[in-house]
Amino acid sequence: MSQKYVLVARKNPLKPLETAKFYATAHSNRKVDTDEVIKRISERSSYSIGELKGCITEFLLEIKNQLELGNIVILGDLGRFRVTIVTGTATETAKEFKASSCIKISRVRFHPGSMLMDMCKAMKYSLIKAGKEEGDDDDVVDPNPNPNPGGGDEEAPDPTV
Numbered sequence: 001m002s003q004k005y006v007l008v009a010r011k012n013p014l015k016p017l018e019t020a021k022f023y024a025t026a027h028s029n030r031k032v033d034t035d036e037v038i039k040r041i042s043e044r045s046s047y048s049i050g051e052l053k054g055c056i057t058e059f060l061l062e063i064k065n066q067l068e069l070g071n072i073v074i075l076g077d078l079g080r081f082r083v084t085i086v087t088g089t090a091t092e093t094a095k096e097f098k099a100s101s102c103i104k105i106s107r108v109r110f111h112p113g114s115m116l117m118d119m120c121k122a123m124k125y126s127l128i129k130a131g132k133e134e135g136d137d138d139d140v141v142d143p144n145p146n147p148n149p150g151g152g153d154e155e156a157p158d159p160t161v
Helices: 034-043 049-068 114-121
Strands: 002-010 021-026 079-087 103-112 124-127
Touching (some): 103 114
Antiparallel strands (some): 079 103
């Protein structure tokens, strides 16, 4: 399976006089929720939808609980989750530091494991526009699309002629 992408023209905001350059942007087909994953697993295994839903619900809750306890959660070769902290206001001394006013937010970070890293290394890529060759200008997303397409200055033809 290949990762689909589109080409997007972007300007560098730090260098507004330079012309836009083209970048590949990953394109997702759709979102797949937990219920769909559970249904697919149930169809190819001896586990019922109810059993899987119960196990996965408890599994996700336990991941959250372990992160709240300050632990790193390792999911085998898939990867690991850990909590990080963003300091909003630094202080001159440790004594001045108050968590309530100096810590801006906590975040959960995911670090992919060997299974996902290997998947990325072996990834193939394909442009999402069918019937177009890679590099055609038709495959480019305009960063400033015309808000009034077809609304040119020309006079429209008279349909009664």
